[in-house]
Amino acid sequence: MPTLTAEKKLTQLQKLFSQMDRALIAYSGGVDSTLVAKIAYDVLGDRALAVTAVSPSLLPEELIDAEEQAAEIGIKQELVETQEMDNPDYTSNPVNRCYFCKSELHDTLKPLAIARGYGYVVDGVNADDLHDYRPGIQAAKERGARSPLAELGVSKLEVREISRLLRLKWWDKPAQPCLSSRFPYGEEITIAKLQRVGRAEVYLRKLGYQNLRVRSQEDTAKIELPPNKIKQFVQNIDLPELVAKFQELGFLYVTLDLEGYRSGKLNQVLEIKN
The missing domain is CATH 3.30.300 (GMP Synthetase; Chain A, domain 3)
Known part of the structure; x- marks a missing residue:
């Protein structure tokens, strides 16, 4: 059974999105960004758009999952290609590799959001991610992206509890980073x-x-x-x-x-x- 905390944080997330006019979600198909996409769509309807970055670091099977989940939620999804493999700062695999990956992602998403009239780009970073070494978070912040889950202190466990509360059948999907x-x-x-x-x-x-x-x-x-x-x-x-x-x-x-x-x-x- 979901906890009262999960129910409360779901309400807080819904309120956060109600304060946005239009939102573009950096949507990978993982449990975090899928929850964000679900809540965004429930609150904003067609004013929410899920955008999935396609590159060699994403398994074709994961892309299929992302497409199926977006279709079940009802949110419109678009695919964009990212070119992080063309950047030697990424392919040389330094300790801050993720910074260059997320820079490429958000340098792709931000102009798209502006061109389409989406005032916000949001991602699925959760509160637990803030306690790990995640240089990509800084890259997203520098480009103005928001992280509703992290902003409201929603942990990975709570992401799964809220997903289960919303009857998302992939609530227990294993994490699948790039x-x-x-x-x-x-x-x-x-x-x-x-x-x-x-x-x-x-x-x-x-x-x-x-x-x-x-x-x-x-x-x-x-x-x-x-x-x-x-x-x-x-x-x-x-x-x-x-x-x-x-x-x-x-x-x-x-x-x-x-x-x-x-x-x-x-x-x-x-x-x-x-």
């Missing part, structure tokens, strides 16, 4: 590498493992699963077949992270350096 987050800082990002890691994750999801990551370092794939799924995985998966599939995709070595999946794990190198 594929570039699978690579250690400093390793160059290429389209081929993005496709390789993306196909590997799709393969594992088809085997029934939804909440996972395939981290990539040069020619090595490291599979991250929730700790309580590791034993089952080792016992039930045809390991030689899995290795053969990953090698077919272009990896030479396949490993399993015994610590298990943890969001933002690659940022721990920043913690160590500090």
